[in-house]
Amino acid sequence: MLLDKIKKMAPVNIRLNPFGAVILTICIACGIIYNFGLLNWFQKEERICMKELLSVSIELARRGGRKVLEVREKNALTAKVKGFTKEGAAELKTLGDMESHRAILYGMAKAFPGLKVISEEHETKPVDFHNIEDTAKQREDVNKEIKSDQRIPLNQIVVWIDPLDATQEYTEDLRQYVTTMVCVAVNGDPTIGVIHSPFDDQTYWAWVSYGHSSNLKPLEKVQLSNEKPTQIIVSRSHPGKVVDVIKKAFGENTVVVEAGGAGYKALNVVKGLSNAYVHTTAIKKWDICAGNAILNALNGKMTTLNGDYIDYSSKDNVQNDKGLLATMQYHYHYLEHLEPLAKQLEKKT
Numbered sequence: 578m579l580l581d582k583i584k585k586m587a588p589v590n591i592r593l594n595p596f597g598a599v600i601l602t603i604c605i606a607c608g609i610i611y612n613f614g615l616l617n618w619f620q621k622e623e624r625i626c627m628k629e630l631l632s633v634s635i636e637l638a639r640r641g642g643r644k645v646l647e648v649r650e651k652n653a654l655t656a657k658v659k660g661f662t663k664e665g666a667a668e669l670k671t672l673g674d675m676e677s678h679r680a681i682l683y684g685m686a687k688a689f690p691g692l693k694v695i696s697e698e699h700e701t702k703p704v705d706f707h708n709i710e711d712t713a714k715q716r717e718d719v720n721k722e723i724k725s726d727q728r729i730p731l732n733q734i735v736v737w738i739d740p741l742d743a744t745q746e747y748t749e750d751l752r753q754y755v756t757t758m759v760c761v762a763v764n765g766d767p768t769i770g771v772i773h774s775p776f777d778d779q780t781y782w783a784w785v786s787y788g789h790s791s792n793l794k795p796l797e798k799v800q801l802s803n804e805k806p807t808q809i810i811v812s813r814s815h816p817g818k819v820v821d822v823i824k825k826a827f828g829e830n831t832v833v834v835e836a837g838g839a840g841y842k843a844l845n846v847v848k849g850l851s852n853a854y855v856h857t858t859a860i861k862k863w864d865i866c867a868g869n870a871i872l873n874a875l876n877g878k879m880t881t882l883n884g885d886y887i888d889y890s891s892k893d894n895v896q897n898d899k900g901l902l903a904t905m906q907y908h909y910h911y912l913e914h915l916e917p918l919a920k921q922l923e924k925k926t
Contacts, residue, residue, distance in 0.1 A: 624728040629714040634759040641677035641757040642775030648673035677740035696738040722788040737866040743838030752776035754837035760866030765890030770870030772840045783874035808832040810851040826914040843868025856901035877905040882919035
């Protein structure tokens with residue numbers, strides 16, 4: 578026995594009484610626990626089932642989409658200007674934004690209390706969670722495509738919500754660009770992405786390393802060719818001088834498509850309709866997180882124009898000022914051509 582050995586080693590003029598022996602044993606045990614990292618015996622951390630979080634994210638993106646659809650069909654938008662971009666473009670907020678925000682944010686808070694959620698919209702009114710609809714944590718489509726699961730500590734997860742992407746286009750009734758988006762970041766990495774298109778009732782989702790919705794397909798590798806012009810998709814509401822820059826970088830034959838909604842543009846690249854999505858002005862992280870996760874899950878990439886991955890861990894930094902490039906293939910080829918633009922943006926920041 579360890580205690581007997583300690584007693585034998587003690588000088589003859591020192592005697593351990595029973596109380597002292599107990600204290601010594603406790604100290605030794607605590608030292609072993611500390612050294613072997615077993616402190617979780619005393620402090621159990623809460624963990625989230627990621628498969629359940631994926632299912633809830635899909636359902637809530639769809640629920641928010643129904644609110645967006647209802648408001649548009651009733652023509653009850655009540656659009657207001659909530660601010661302006663650095664370039665002077667108005668940033669709008671509608672009833673559709675707020676109804677979707679409430680549906681997604683409160684639904685997520687009820688399903689996973691304590692989960693950190695960051696939304697584009699804000700509201701200070703108190704909410705009665707008894708009036709919030711419960712959200713099922715199991716979905717047939719998820720169970721069909723995802724065969725395994727993972728449990729992640731609650732404090733490592735941040736959920737980003739864009740309750741209505743392409744609000745400008747929403748007010749113009751350009752419905753094809755409008756989406757609702759939910760993204761789950763783990764330790765800052767975009768891990769689960771959900772993009773729902775309410776006006777054609779299509780939902781695209783992916784979980785990095787685990788699977789994706791059946792309407793998403795990985796692209797086959799194709800060789801770069803000068804014969805087929807490069808097609809690049811950019812923002813129609815915040816184009817800046819990006820069209821001229823792209824033509825200069827990739828040649829006058831480059832096809833530049835202007836479209837609304839960061840979610841729409843990310844999906845355009847994922848589907849192989851455009852070779853790249855380029856953005857040169859400031860953009861919020863709730864606009865791009867879901868698309869980033871879906872790109873990652875299907876072996877694509879999204880970075881700043883200087884090649885850095887985007888960190889989604891903090892609510893204190895919700896904006897990316899270093900431009901954006903999203904591709905499914907040949908990402909560094911496009912980065913190289915856009916290097917002069919990246920240097921210009923670096924000087925501005």
